[in-house]
Amino acid sequence: MTDGGAPLSVAGVTAAAISPEQLATLLEQPSPHALLDVRERAAFERGHIYRATPLPRRLIELRLPALVTAPGTLIVLYDDDGRLAALAAPTLAEMGYTEVFVLNGGLEAWRRAGQPVVQGLNVPSKVFGERVLHDFKTPEITCLELSAQIAAGRDMVIVDTRTPEEYSRGCLPGAWSMPGGELVLRIGELVERPEQTIVVHCGGRTRSYLGAESLRRSIDVVGQGEELVAEELRGAAFSLGRLIGRVDVEDILDVIFRDFCIGK
Numbered sequence: 001m002t003d004g005g006a007p008l009s010v011a012g013v014t015a016a017a018i019s020p021e022q023l024a025t026l027l028e029q030p031s032p033h034a035l036l037d038v039r040e041r042a043a044f045e046r047g048h049i050y051r052a053t054p055l056p057r058r059l060i061e062l063r064l065p066a067l068v069t070a071p072g073t074l075i076v077l078y079d080d081d082g083r084l085a086a087l088a089a090p091t092l093a094e095m096g097y098t099e100v101f102v103l104n105g106g107l108e109a110w111r112r113a114g115q116p117v118v119q120g121l122n123v124p125s126k127v128f129g130e131r132v133l134h135d136f137k138t139p140e141i142t143c144l145e146l147s148a149q150i151a152a153g154r155d156m157v158i159v160d161t162r163t164p165e166e167y168s169r170g171c172l173p174g175a176w177s178m179p180g181g182e183l184v185l186r187i188g189e190l191v192e193r194p195e196q197t198i199v200v201h202c203g204g205r206t207r208s209y210l211g212a213e214s215l216r217r218s219i220d221v222v223g224q225g226e227e228l229v230a231e232e233l234r235g236a237a238f239s240l241g242r243l244i245g246r247v248d249v250e251d252i253l254d255v256i257f258r259d260f261c262i263g264k
Contacts, residue, residue, distance in 0.1 A: 016089055018076055018101040022112035026076070027051065034067070038088050047117045049078070049110060054121075057088050071096045078103035078110070091222040101204065123249055136213050145198070150174075156191045156197040159183065161211045175201065185213045 018026070026033055035052045037044050044054040055063060064174040068075060075097055077085035092100045103110065111117060148259075149156070150173075153254040160171045171177070178186055183200070191198065198215065202208040 001118075016086070016100065016102050017104045020115055021109045023049075023076055023110070024113075024115055027075070031074075032070070033076065035076050035078070036064075036067075037079070038077055039079050039086050041121075043080070044227050045119065045121055047107065047119055049107070050116060052078070057084055059087060061089055061095070064092070069095070070163045072098055074099040074101070078106050080106050081108050082106040095199045107163075128159055136216070149197075154197060155193070155195060156199050157187075158199040158201065159187070159190065159211075161200055161202045172199075172201055180207045180211050180214075184214050187215065206237055227233050 028034070035049060036055045037048050038055060038057045041055050042053060048054070053067060055067065058200040075092060077088055077100065079085045082105050083117045085106065089100050090104055107117070118221070131263065142254060158172055159174040159178040160167050160175040161183055163179055164177055167177040176190055200208045200215070202211070211217055
């Protein structure tokens with residue numbers, strides 16, 4: 001691995017191996033690379049390297065072409081001890097990938113080297129969502145308060161920012177399916193009056209926080225931002241706010257991009 005520039009090769013190790021220390025250096029570089037965990041989902045959830053992508057060995061041929069489209073991308077495979085990853089590496093070579101390495105000793109060696117491990121799924125996006133919540137200080141209320149507002153017949157629009165598939169498996173009473181990527185663009189289809197409250201919810205909390213803050217940023221474009229409040233119900237976060245008037249979509253997206261580039 002070179003000290004500067006793009007890491008085109010790995011020095012000091014066998015052709016198909018990379019050490020925990022070298023991998024840690026690679027992950028700090030901006031050059032394109034892919035870190036793939038070839039274990040099953042349950043093992044990945046119990047602990048994995050931050051920003052690794054779960055790709056069970058049995059799904060490599062099916063999913064890898066869509067995940068890594070450039071065959072020259074530097075790819076690192078790992079599992080618990082390196083044995084499964086070593087078996088998977090020739091498959092990638094047969095598929096045309098030319099820069100494939102196996103983490104020497106797997107996740108066990110990574111831990112022994114004192115490198116960090118995270119738990120759960122979609123960790124980067126959840127970290128981002130929590131950072132947004134912390135930095136923008138989205139207010140929160142309890143689920144009982146929201147339930148009381150619904151029972152009282154408060155004028156509100158409830159939107160479910162999950163995927164249509166998740167929505168079809170169950171949602172809040174009266175919620176409309178509006179995936180997060182469409183929320184700012186389509187919310188005007190549902191809001192009929194300026195006094196209506198908007199309720200954003202998802203299946204965890206991250207997508208609802210990001211959706212709510214996106215609406216707040218869009219409202220700020222025209223100087224009509226009002227308080228947003230959020231609440232949690234069975235692990236899901238609900239964000240309430242008001243949206244007044246209609247604004248230019250390009251202006252909305254510019255503000256969202258600017259404000260969500262936290263720390264820059």
